[in-house]
Amino acid sequence: MNISKNIGYYFILPGLLSILAVIAIGLWGLKPGIDLAGGSLLEVKYPAGRPAIELVREKTSALGLGEVRVQPTGEEGYILRQRNLTVAEKESLEATLGMPQTAEEVQFTSIGPSIGQELMSKAWIAISLVVILTILFIAFAFRHASKPSSWKYGIVAIVTLLHDILIPTGLFALLGHMIGAEVDALFIVALLTILGISINDTIVVFDRIRENLRLNDEKRKHEEFSEVVDRSIRQTIARSINTSMTVIIVLLFLYFLGPESTANFALTLTVGMIAGTYSSIFLAAPLLVVWEKFSHK
Amino acid sequence: MFALRYWSVMILIAAAALAFFVWRTTGTDGRFDFKLGLDLSGGTHLVYSADTGKLSSAQIADSLQTLREVIERRVNSFGVSEPLVQLEQGGALGQGTHRLIVELPGVTDVDEAVRLIGQTPLLEFKLIKEGASTTDAAGNLNPAAYVDTGLTGKYLSTAALQFGNGQAALAQPTVLVTFNSEGAKLFAKITGDNVGKPLAIFLDNQLVSAPTIQEKIDGGSAVISGNYSADEAKALVRNLNLGALPVPINLESTQTIGATLGDEALHAGLVAGIFGFVVLSLFMIFWYRLPGVVAVMALIIYSIMMLALFKLIPVVLTAAGMAGFILSIGLAVDANVLIAERLKEELAAGKKAEDAIREGFARAWLAIRDSNIAHIIAAVILFWFGTALIKGFALVFGLGVIVSMLSAITISRTFLLALGVNEQKPLSRFLLRSGLRK
Numbered sequence: 001m002n003i004s005k006n007i008g009y010y011f012i013l014p015g016l017l018s019i020l021a022v023i024a025i026g027l028w029g030l031k032p033g034i035d036l037a038g039g040s041l042l043e044v045k046y047p048a049g050r051p052a053i054e055l056v057r058e059k060t061s062a063l064g065l066g067e068v069r070v071q072p073t074g075e076e077g078y079i080l081r082q083r084n085l086t087v088a089e090k091e092s093l094e095a096t097l098g099m100p101q102t103a104e105e106v107q108f109t110s111i112g113p114s115i116g117q118e119l120m121s122k123a124w125i126a127i128s129l130v131v132i133l134t135i136l137f138i139a140f141a142f143r144h145a146s147k148p149s150s151w152k153y154g155i156v157a158i159v160t161l162l163h164d165i166l167i168p169t170g171l172f173a174l175l176g177h178m179i180g181a182e183v184d185a186l187f188i189v190a191l192l193t194i195l196g197i198s199i200n201d202t203i204v205v206f207d208r209i210r211e212n213l214r215l216n217d218e219k220r221k222h223e224e225f226s227e228v229v230d231r232s233i234r235q236t237i238a239r240s241i242n243t244s245m246t247v248i249i250v251l252l253f254l255y256f257l258g259p260e261s262t263a264n265f266a267l268t269l270t271v272g273m274i275a276g277t278y279s280s281i282f283l284a285a286p287l288l289v290v291w292e293k294f295s296h297k
Numbered sequence: 298m299f300a301l302r303y304w305s306v307m308i309l310i311a312a313a314a315l316a317f318f319v320w321r322t323t324g325t326d327g328r329f330d331f332k333l334g335l336d337l338s339g340g341t342h343l344v345y346s347a348d349t350g351k352l353s354s355a356q357i358a359d360s361l362q363t364l365r366e367v368i369e370r371r372v373n374s375f376g377v378s379e380p381l382v383q384l385e386q387g388g389a390l391g392q393g394t395h396r397l398i399v400e401l402p403g404v405t406d407v408d409e410a411v412r413l414i415g416q417t418p419l420l421e422f423k424l425i426k427e428g429a430s431t432t433d434a435a436g437n438l439n440p441a442a443y444v445d446t447g448l449t450g451k452y453l454s455t456a457a458l459q460f461g462n463g464q465a466a467l468a469q470p471t472v473l474v475t476f477n478s479e480g481a482k483l484f485a486k487i488t489g490d491n492v493g494k495p496l497a498i499f500l501d502n503q504l505v506s507a508p509t510i511q512e513k514i515d516g517g518s519a520v521i522s523g524n525y526s527a528d529e530a531k532a533l534v535r536n537l538n539l540g541a542l543p544v545p546i547n548l549e550s551t552q553t554i555g556a557t558l559g560d561e562a563l564h565a566g567l568v569a570g571i572f573g574f575v576v577l578s579l580f581m582i583f584w585y586r587l588p589g590v591v592a593v594m595a596l597i598i599y600s601i602m603m604l605a606l607f608k609l610i611p612v613v614l615t616a617a618g619m620a621g622f623i624l625s626i627g628l629a630v631d632a633n634v635l636i637a638e639r640l641k642e643e644l645a646a647g648k649k650a651e652d653a654i655r656e657g658f659a660r661a662w663l664a665i666r667d668s669n670i671a672h673i674i675a676a677v678i679l680f681w682f683g684t685a686l687i688k689g690f691a692l693v694f695g696l697g698v699i700v701s702m703l704s705a706i707t708i709s710r711t712f713l714l715a716l717g718v719n720e721q722k723p724l725s726r727f728l729l730r731s732g733l734r735k
Binding site for chain 1: 342383384385396398552553554563565566568569570572573574576577580581584616617619620621623624626627628630631634635638660663664667668670671672674675678679681687690694
């Protein structure tokens with residue numbers, strides 16, 4: 001470890017990944033799904049009995065139209081929701097569904113987003129509120145830490161948090177480019193969850209720093225701040241990894257065995273958790289040291 | 298020691314009773330069965346057409362947005378969680394009728410759903426056309442005599458119950474409606490331009506009253522005085538506060554629909570949860586030994602408590618909610634990891650087992666408290682701001698954090714102390730330590 005000597009190297013990993021994430025987002029952007037952008041709704045009827053839903057899902061997802069949500073309706077019909085279709089795309093979808101031989105179209109309409117403008121602006125307010133309240137709370141919880149000022153703990157925690165949501169967002173931009181992954185309501189939920197839980201490890205490390213500083217004060221022992229941080233990281237690294245491990249274990253099961261609809265959700269969360277684990281060691285702690293050094297010069 | 302063991306046994310008995318309750322009520326379709334969301338169980342699909350004929354094209358988008366929000370609020374208010382409310386426009390080019398799709402999970406009584414949505418009031422303020430007769434020959438209302446002012450329920454901010462000034466027996470309940478700032482401006486303009494004329498107030502296309510405008514009203518509020526009983530006025534206030542319709546809507550069709558994700562998603566979620574749980578338990582037991590076993594016990598009790606809460610509250614489970622629950626199992630074990638690591642340190646410092654356990658819990662508590670409070674802050678904000686889907690997730694997540702804090706601190710601690718491990722025995726020392734080395 002030895003944070004006082006090698007501090008420059010610490011920032012390489014989070015720095016490099018953040019730059020890659022920003023490039024990915026800038027280059028490819030995020031693809032809004034039908035939850036956010038709206039799309040079209042096609043209702044079909046099979047008077048002679050409808051085919052199995054798995055078959056319909058399999059056939060329609062192979063068309064390259066992005067996500068197609070299939071839902072049985074009544075006794076003999078299906079409702080399909082997908083993005084807006086061109087005439088050619090609609091024809092190929094209809095042919096796949098067996099029109100006009102076995103299936104007939106009941107209606108084809110365009111639909112608005114189920115996540116309205118209202119929710120999007122609310123999501124931004126929610127993110128800002130989480131950020132502000134977390135800074136306030138950490139500043140409050142660490143008010144007795146002898147140094148540095150407790151506001152620094154709060155602000156460093158938030159910088160770390162922003163890194164933790166930047167990485168999965170960058171990955172999603174990459175996935176959107178490579179396999180057409182779309183941003184849906186669950187993606188927003190995942191990011192908000194990372195906001196809530198990735199702070200765990202940062203708090204565990206900060207808590208140790210706080211305690212070691214207090215013990216030093218009690219023993220009237222002088223120790224460089226960078227050494228206190230170094231020691232605290234070494235004392236907490238096992239539990240940091242283990243607490244994240246427990247969450248990552250269940251998330252990986254959710255990813256590999258869980259429903260397909262929550263696979264991207266689990267992946268986003270897993271990446272966010274991994275980012276949250278290393279960032280508390282490689283970003284939060286060294287940032288605290290650098291800031292402390294800087295303000296003493 | 299006796300008290301600790303007594304409580305441990307009591308906790309186990311209570312957990313077993315809860316588990317029995319969860320097991321017996323599952324699959325009964327009764328009051329305490331799990332409630333599944335639209336994506337997992339299907340429900341009712343209602344289509345309404347919105348009458349936008351009277352609106353200018355600039356107003357349409359705005360009014361439809363308000364319509365969607367009002368209906369979503371209304372549907373949420375009658376306890377159907379995670380509904381889908383979506384605008385749609387007919388025709389491939391988006392030129393047709395504006396429609397509103399409402400999907401209600403688990404609702405099988407279509408008529409009841411239609412009735413509840415139908416209670417959404419349509420509030421309109423109209424002027425009377427010069428020279429037109431307000432009633433036809435038979436004395437019925439002549440709708441053609443009334444002209445729209447553009448002031449509708451869209452601009453409504455709040456409604457409140459008021460009683461007139463007369464004697465108690467004569468006091469007539471009235472409803473005070475307050476407009477938002479835009480509505481207040483419009484109201485001031487309408488009243489200012491039409492002093493001396495009657496302003497007719499329509500509720501659900503029925504004329505309620507037509508008071509004469511005495512002067513320009515700037516305050517942005519109006520009083521609706523019909524011949525209401527106190528109960529009728531209260532119901533109207535409640536309905537108006539949930540939102541009034543900006544445009545009239547008509548029910549076009551109702552259908553029952555199947556699940557978007559269906560059984561296979563439910564099954565996959567269960568499999569993921571169970572496998573995640575088993576591997577997590579194995580990890581905890583092999584790495585943390587005795588504290589690990591206790592943590593797994595606490596985790597089982599945690600899961601039982603959560604499942605019972607899902608049934609009692611009730612929480613509507615969707616794919617997002619299930620993911621939240623599976624995630625919370627991973628989080629619930631966090632506190633136990635912190636405690637076990639601390640315990641190991643205290644033992645290494647040469648403390649007696651009981652002291653080490655007490656000290657380990659006390660020291661771990663600060664970090665557990667701080668991180669859990671950070672979680673709860675996030676959960677509350679998500680619940681407060683999110684719409685249906687996010688609310689469900691936030692509720693499961695927030696409940697999980699609170700229940701897991703309880704199970705990690707109280708239950709694990711009681712069990713661990715009740716076991717009465719003696720640190721002098723090598724086996725006990727081995728069991729309390731963790732990690733790869735002895």
